[in-house]
Amino acid sequence: MAMKKKVVVLVSGGLDSSTCLARARGAGHECIALSFDYGQRHGAELQAARRVVAALGASEHRIMRLGLEQIGGSALTDAEVAVPETPVEGIPVTYVPARNTIFLSLALALAEAKGASEIYIGVNAVDYSGYPDCRPTFIEAFQKVADLGTRTGSVGDGVVIQAPLIAMSKAEIIAEGNRLGVDFSLTVSCYQADDEGRACGRCDACRLRKAGFVAAGCVDPTRYQKGFLG
Amino acid sequence: MAMKKKVVVLVSGGLDSSTCLARARGAGHECIALSFDYGQRHGAELQAARRVVAALGASEHRIMRLGLEQIGGSALTDAEVAVPETPVEGIPVTYVPARNTIFLSLALALAEAKGASEIYIGVNAVDYSGYPDCRPTFIEAFQKVADLGTRTGSVGDGVVIQAPLIAMSKAEIIAEGNRLGVDFSLTVSCYQADDEGRACGRCDACRLRKAGFVAAGCVDPTRYQKGFLG
Numbered sequence: 001m002a003m004k005k006k007v008v009v010l011v012s013g014g015l016d017s018s019t020c021l022a023r024a025r026g027a028g029h030e031c032i033a034l035s036f037d038y039g040q041r042h043g044a045e046l047q048a049a050r051r052v053v054a055a056l057g058a059s060e061h062r063i064m065r066l067g068l069e070q071i072g073g074s075a076l077t078d079a080e081v082a083v084p085e086t087p088v089e090g091i092p093v094t095y096v097p098a099r100n101t102i103f104l105s106l107a108l109a110l111a112e113a114k115g116a117s118e119i120y121i122g123v124n125a126v127d128y129s130g131y132p133d134c135r136p137t138f139i140e141a142f143q144k145v146a147d148l149g150t151r152t153g154s155v156g157d158g159v160v161i162q163a164p165l166i167a168m169s170k171a172e173i174i175a176e177g178n179r180l181g182v183d184f185s186l187t188v189s190c191y192q193a194d195d196e197g198r199a200c201g202r203c204d205a206c207r208l209r210k211a212g213f214v215a216a217g218c219v220d221p222t223r224y225q226k227g228f229l230g
Numbered sequence: 231m232a233m234k235k236k237v238v239v240l241v242s243g244g245l246d247s248s249t250c251l252a253r254a255r256g257a258g259h260e261c262i263a264l265s266f267d268y269g270q271r272h273g274a275e276l277q278a279a280r281r282v283v284a285a286l287g288a289s290e291h292r293i294m295r296l297g298l299e300q301i302g303g304s305a306l307t308d309a310e311v312a313v314p315e316t317p318v319e320g321i322p323v324t325y326v327p328a329r330n331t332i333f334l335s336l337a338l339a340l341a342e343a344k345g346a347s348e349i350y351i352g353v354n355a356v357d358y359s360g361y362p363d364c365r366p367t368f369i370e371a372f373q374k375v376a377d378l379g380t381r382t383g384s385v386g387d388g389v390v391i392q393a394p395l396i397a398m399s400k401a402e403i404i405a406e407g408n409r410l411g412v413d414f415s416l417t418v419s420c421y422q423a424d425d426e427g428r429a430c431g432r433c434d435a436c437r438l439r440k441a442g443f444v445a446a447g448c449v450d451p452t453r454y455q456k457g458f459l460g
C-alpha cells in the first residue's frame with residue numbers, strides 16, 4: 001500500500017485544477033487546497049473553487065489574498081484591458097505576468113511550513129492558451145528553484161512539483177476527470193463569467209473548454225450567459 | 231554612455247538591500263523600489279525601507295501586502311516562535327519558507343508589467359545566516375524560471391536578476407554602501423527591532439551587522455534598545 005502523503009493542490013475552480021485535485025484525492029493523499037484571490041476579474045472562479053473543494057474533499061482550503069491588480073499588465077487583473085473574444089497569435093493579453101511562478105512560490109512556502117511533500121498543479125501544454133508558464137521546461141526549472149531555495153530542498157528532501165496533466169489534451173483531461181468523478185458543472189473556466197458562474201462562450205478559455213467537451217464526446221455542463229447561442 | 235535602464239529593486243530596509251538600491255542608483259538606473267509587508271514581526275523594517283528609498287531616490291516605492299503570517303513556519307512570521315539570541319548550527323528558525331522565491335516572483339511580475347529589464351536583490355552568501363535562498367545556485371535557478379516562465383523571457387528578452395552583493399562579505403557591503411553614500415543610520419537589520427527601529431543587539435542579524443561594522447573599521451550607527459550594553 002502506498003503511503004498517505006500530505007500534498008498542496010493549487011485549485012483555481014477550472015476543470016484542469018479540479019481534475020488535478022481529483023487525481024491527488026484518488027491517489028489517497030491528504031490534500032491542502034490552495035486558491036488565490038488575486039484580483040482576477042472572474043470572481044466566480046473562487047466560488048467554483050470552493051464548490052469543487054467541498055465536493056472532492058480536502059483537509060483544508062486556504063484562500064490567500066494576493067493583490068496582483070496592483071501589478072496589472074493583464075486583461076485578467078486590469079479592468080481597462082478587454083478579454084479577447086477571437087483567437088490571437090502568440091501569448092494573449094490574458095497572460096498574467098509570472099502568475100504560475102507566484103502561485104508555485106506560495107504553494108512551496110505552504111508545503112514547507114505544513115510538511116507537505118508535493119505540490120499538484122493542473123498546467124497543461126497541449127490545448128492551452130500559449131502561456132509560457134504552463135510548459136514542461138518551466139515546471140522543471142521551478143523544481144530546481146524548490147530544490148535549491150528551501151530548507152527541505154537543501155537537504156535533498158525537497159517538495160516535488162507534480163503536473164499530472166501536462167501532456168494531456170483538454171479532451172483527455174475531461175475524460176480523466178469523468179473517470180475520477182469530477183462534477184464539471186461545479187467548475188468555471190470562463191475569463192469573464194458572471195456572478196452566477198455563467199460563461200461568455202467567446203473567450204479563449206471558453207473555446208478551449210467547449211472544444212474539449214466535443215472531442216471527449218461527453219455532455220458539456222457549462223451554463224452560458226443569456227444571449228449566447230453556442 | 232550606458233543606456234538608462236528601468237529596474238525593480240527589492241528593498242527590505244536592511245543594509246544589504248539599501249546598498250543594492252544605491253548600486254542601482256549609482257549606475258544611473260530608474261528604480262522601482264519594492265518592499266513587502268509580509269507579516270514580519272519587525273515592522274520597523276518597513277519604516278526603514280521608506281526612509282532609505284526617500285533618501286536614495288526611486289521613481290516609485292511599492293509596498294505590497296503579503297499575508298505570509300497565514301503560512302507561518304518561521305520565527306519572523308509566527309509570534310509563537312522566539313528569535314534565537316545565540317548562534318545556531320544549520321538553517322535557523324528565522325528562515326521564512328521560500329521567502330526569496332516569493333519576493334523574486336512578485337518582483338518578476340512587476341518588472342514584466344512595468345517593462346523593467348532587471349531585478350536587483352541584495353542577497354549575499356558570505357556573511358549570511360545560512361538561508362538556502364541566498365546562494366548563487368538559487369539565483370541562477372530563479373533566472374532560468376524567469377527566462378522560461380514569462381512572456382518576455384520566452385522571446386529571449388527576459389528580466390535579468392542582478393545580485394551584486396552575492397560574493398561580498400558584510401564588511402565589503404558596508405564599505406561599498408559608504409562609498410555610495412548610504413546612510414546606514416536609516417537602516418534596520420534587527421529581527422526584533424522596537425517600534426523606533428532600535429536593535430536588540432543579540433539576534434543573528436544584529437551579530438552579523440555588528441561584526442561587519444567592526445571588520446569594515448567604520449562607525450556603527452545602529453541604535454540599540456535600552457539595557458543593551460554592546
